[in-house]
Amino acid sequence: MPVIAPSILAADFGKLKEEIEMINESEADWLHVDVMDGVFVPNISFGQPVVSRIAELSKKFVDVHLMITDPDRYIKDFAKAGANNISVHIEACDHLHRTIQLIKENGAEAGVALNPHTNVDLLHDVLADIDLVLIMSVNPGFGGQKFIDNTLNKIRKIKQEITARNLNTKIEIDGGVGLLNAEKILQAGADVLVAGSSVFKSENPTETIKKLKSLTGQNTFKA
Numbered sequence: 317m318p319v320i321a322p323s324i325l326a327a328d329f330g331k332l333k334e335e336i337e338m339i340n341e342s343e344a345d346w347l348h349v350d351v352m353d354g355v356f357v358p359n360i361s362f363g364q365p366v367v368s369r370i371a372e373l374s375k376k377f378v379d380v381h382l383m384i385t386d387p388d389r390y391i392k393d394f395a396k397a398g399a400n401n402i403s404v405h406i407e408a409c410d411h412l413h414r415t416i417q418l419i420k421e422n423g424a425e426a427g428v429a430l431n432p433h434t435n436v437d438l439l440h441d442v443l444a445d446i447d448l449v450l451i452m453s454v455n456p457g458f459g460g461q462k463f464i465d466n467t468l469n470k471i472r473k474i475k476q477e478i479t480a481r482n483l484n485t486k487i488e489i490d491g492g493v494g495l496l497n498a499e500k501i502l503q504a505g506a507d508v509l510v511a512g513s514s515v516f517k518s519e520n521p522t523e524t525i526k527k528l529k530s531l532t533g534q535n536t537f538k539a
C-alpha cells in the first residue's frame with residue numbers, strides 16, 4: 317500500500333487547524349510540509365514557528381521538505397519543531413553527506429530531494445545513508461502544476477538501484493500527483509505520494525485520500 321502524504325501547502329490557511337484535523341482523521345500516513353525561502357525557489361511559504369504548530373496539531377508523520385539554500389543553518393530548528401523527516405535539495409547542498417549526518421544527529425529521518433533536471437544517478441553514493449529519495453515531478457515552488465512525465469523514468473532508474481542493493485530507501489514523488497496518474501507512478505516504483513491540490517481542492521478530501529491509499533500499482537492505468 318502506498319504512503320499518502322497530503323501537502324499542507326494546498327490547504328486553506330484560514331482554517332489550518334481544521335485542515336490538519338481532517339488529515340488526522342483520514343487514511344493519510346504523513347503530512348507533507350513545504351518550506352520555501354524565496355531564494356532557492358521563487359516563493360515563500362512558512363518557517364519554523366508555523367511548522368512547530370503544525371507538528372503539534374498533527375497526529376501523522378511530519379515530512380518536512382526544505383526548499384531553501386544552505387539548509388544546514390536550519391536543520392536543528394526544524395528537527396526541534398517536530399519534523400520526523402527532513403528532506404534537503406541536492407542542488408542546495410555543497411556537502412550533502414555532512415548535511416545528511418546533521419539531519420540524523422538531530423533525530424530526524426533524512427531525505428534528499430531532486431529537481432526535475434537533476435539526474436538520479438547523483439544519489440548513488442549516499443543512497444545507503446538516506447531514508448528517502450524525493451523526486452520532484454514539477455519545478456518546485458508552487459502547487460497545482462502539471463506532472464512531468466520523465467519523472468517515471470527517474471523512478472524506474474532509482475528503484476532498480478535500490479532493489480539491486482537491497483536497500484530500504486523509500487521513493488517519494490511530489491508535484492502534480494492525483495487520482496489520474498497515481499497508479500502509473502506506483503507502477504514505476506514509487507512508495508510515497510505527495511498530493512496537494514488533488515486532495516485539498518477536491519470535493520471530498522477524505523475520500524480522495526482513501527482512494528489514493530487503495531491504489532496498488534498493479535492495475536492497468538486508465539486516464
Ligand SMILES: O=C(CO)[C@@H](O)[C@H](O)COP(=O)(O)O
Pocket residue numbers: 323325326348350381454455456457458459460461490491492493510511512513514
Ligand atoms: O513541493 C511542492 C511544490 O513545490 C509540492 O509539495 C506541492 O505542494 C504539491 O502540490 P500539487 O502539485 O500536488 O498541487
